[in-house]
Amino acid sequence: MSTSNSNSSPIFQEESFIDIVSKYVSLNESRNILKGNCPFHRDSTNSFMISPAKNIFKCFGCGQEGGVIEFIMLIENKSVEESIALLKNQFGLKIS
């Protein structure tokens, strides 16, 4: 018996991550990335960046980075399980 589903990674369309983040952060498009004021520190210089190709965020001001689950954990102050539940319930994300 093999149990090889140790990696739980979210499955979603490219736009979904941006859709979710843009509910919290106002994003501006800049070449292949999206920028905005970081929601995790006092920012007025658009330090917060999203890579649509990789579905990750990174802030060059405070160093926060990660994927959609980390984003929800940070911005909603929730656990991994709560964040996954929120993504499923509110955004219809399929997480295997």
Ligand SMILES: [Zn+2]
């Ligand atoms: Zn920041």
